[in-house]
Amino acid sequence: MKDLTLPGQLKGTTLILAAFVLALANFMVVLDMTIANVSVPHITGSLAVSSSQGTWVITSYAVAEAICVPLTGWLAGRFGAVRIFIVSLIGFTTFSILCGLSNSLAMLVICRIGQGIFGGPIMPLSQTLLMRIFPPEKQSQAMGMWAMTTVVGPILGPILGGSISDNWSWHWIFFINIPVGVLCAFGAYKLLRGIETPTAKIKIDAVGLALLVIWIGALQLMLDLGHEYDWFNSGIIIGLAITTVLGFIVFMIWELTDQHPVVNVRIFRYRGFSIATLSLAFAFAAFFGSIVLIPQWLQFNMGYTATWAGYLTATMGFGSLTMSPIVAKMATKYDQRALACFGLIVLGLVTLMRAFWSNQADFMALALPQIIQGFAVPFFFIPLSNLALGAVRQDEMASAAGLMNFVRTMAGAIGASAAVTLWDDFAKSSRSDMVGTLNTQVTQQSLMQHGFSSETALGVISSLVDKEALTLSVNHVFFIFAMIFIFAGLIIWLCPKPKNSVGMGQAH
Template sequence: MNNTALFGDLKGGKLALSAFVLALANFMVVLDMTIANVSVPHITGSLAVSSSQGTWVITSYAVAEAICVPLTGFLAGRFGAVRVFSISLLGFTIFSILCGLSSSLAMLVICRIGQGVFGGPIMPLSQMLLLRIFPPEKQSQAMGMWAMTTVVGPILGPILGGTISDNLSWNWIFFINIPVGVMCAFAAMRLLKSAETPIAKLKIDSVGLALLIIWIGALQLMLDLGHEHDWFNSGLIEILAIIALIGFTVFVIWEWTEKHPVVNIRIFRYRGFTIATLALAMGFGAFFSSIVLIPQWLQINLGYTASWAGYLTATMGFGSLMMSPIVAKLATKTDPRALACFGLTLLGGVTLMRAFWVTEADFFALSLPQIIQGFAVPFFFIPLTNIALASVRVEEIASAAGLMNFLRTMAGAIGASIAVTIWDDHAKVARSEVVGQLHVEETQRSLAQLGFSPDGALGMISNLVDKEAMTLSINHVFFILATIFVVAGLIIWLCPRPKGPVEGGHAH
């Protein structure tokens, strides 16, 4: 029985409107991954916290979302895909309101976790429901529209985030979700009623889920709090590290032996899937770290407004939009390992360009690596997804896609936390090196001749030293990220070449 027979009332205008609602919901969730990136300096200033603490706003959302993605299949099977989709949208909207009303970092981070919990199922369910309502001959077009919202979201996120933070306040980056979330939720309930999936009393791996939350929560807390607690000189960080290690070990053993695991880690028995997913996680971790760091450095060091930091960050989007369909075609004719290696090596080269940035760099010098990066991203993302999903059996593709998205999102959150910590820590080392080479008294005398007071001259020198130290430190981080990209590009050759294409549409 085809889709047309199943959902006969979804034709013409109703079908188009349903597709628009699903794509718009996906766009809103993807947008929220990057909209806060350029707003972190505004948020940290408003809540009087450090820039490394401000990054929790980004990582808490990503971690919560990563934990909930593997649960999507169970929730849809137990309660119905349309019902879970609509409730997720309403929950996401409620927590968006609470994020905007937050008056402390603790409240904002808790509400961002709530956003991530409800946002996690929206992306995979929007994709599943699109495939469900369209007949087979139109599914590739539907997936093309879905993929476009996934690409456009991260481009518009920094621009919208910057413009709203500069002209209104950071709170409005969350309030703009309200009309979209409410409209999409009620439209989905009305329009997609006939596309509801059958429900059954499924068994959930509650032990596996509890272990997953414990070890990931402990690991992320360790990474987020480690910097300000002086890492392993703190008893709290040591306890969190032990919990994360033991929790992870027990989780792996449990999931390997469980009949209905929350995360099907047995899929790692396929070498192609394991290597491709590892390369994807490494690449995405390095990529996400750079798009979190760059807007903060532009605003703190170079005096960019949030809007201009957003424009510069978004220049990468044009190349991604242009190359995605081309790479998708190339992936069917060329060895995907070669495409992935090219993309990751190019990303490594681009990141190495950033490792030589200076405080006086102009907009073109800063945006050129972004533009080239945009062309490189589809070369690493699309072929690696194809290799991973082509390596598993057809009946395991859903589990493989869930596991791959989980690891990719986790790698982004963990990578961002570590990168911000290294940036902050290395800035102190770089500052002492700059001060050691600087003739402070001579510089102070020169500034006094220009009319500066002794205190004013010292303040100016200190400010310049801080800026140079931050720039040297971010260059150090970019050098590390460039190395990670190159290593990921090399290990992909350990994969066996895929024997055939992925089953229709799954690679999206």
């Protein structure tokens, strides 16, 4: 049998099929990050829960994935990259089935956590294994294909999620993973087992991992439950807040002193990495919060179906696909701080456009900010990633990439929770203000003169007030997100001027 223990030795059809399997697996996991966004109203209606509770379906997956990303390196080194990749695919597919079979919010959230745990290693391992099977001269082409699946996934996610929820049921947004997961697991077993990576008995930072789970779990529970428990008027929320703060402090102290930390926080000693990652975290929190909030507002307030909400959300895809290769080339010629600042300021201005949306806005008025946003996204994502990774030593780049992805994913989960919570809180405040200034009796009598009964007239008034309150509230949230984007764009100038490309990986 031909020896396939060294990278770059897969040939011909075998190489193409192996690359297809890896890219498809990555696509499936990235797709699941956004496919549920437009389906939240269907899920909340089916399970009889509030919209803020429905967001747990998104945040639980993101948090579980974020926790597992830093473990990927240890798992691959201890058990082998191919073996972990196959196990992750099997686990992800199994929990996808259980998500589709869920008949309560608790079961669905638990199963989404399972999806995130097994889905976390798939993205970095698919990238690692692609680099392993291709010879050096073709690795850039392989990464281009991998990047394309990463970009296309979030675009198709809302469209597929909306179409499936409207025409079948929300359960099928999880069931469609079954054939893909089975195919990828079988393909990986048949095609990649010959290039398994070396294994060794590597010590795991069990204490650091436990502390990571505790403080992140407490933080996300506080964000998700705070609205229902009236925030810090509740002993439960105060307890979660204290657990978060103390857990984070102890975690940082432990990780800074442990010889084999689960998260190498020492990388934050590089100013370029710290500032770029901080800017990325703020920007991605606002970005992900927006793409979670928009489909819900469109369906609850504007009467959009999940399908059309998906189409509108996905209109940013064209710009992202078009500009990604262009920005990648520009990043080698121009100051990446300027590119990142430009992209973030544009995102801030686009989000500010949304802060003036009304209930009379037509499809194009709503789609225009999405289209412009699509062109701006690569300007912040690519340069910020390059700035962060270009600030660290070559031998620390893998740890830096894992830490950056961890921070980005956690920021997205926090942004989603904050967006829905603020939306609900602002809506109640706006409704209260409107009711206080509205002369309900006069309006009711006017409607009754047009043939409405007393009860129907009150119902119409209440519905109109609710719709206006939700729109005023969403405008408030977008204004806050616009300021966050602009802040993220300005702080990037605190980065030292980059002297080398990412590939150089030298500390500045």
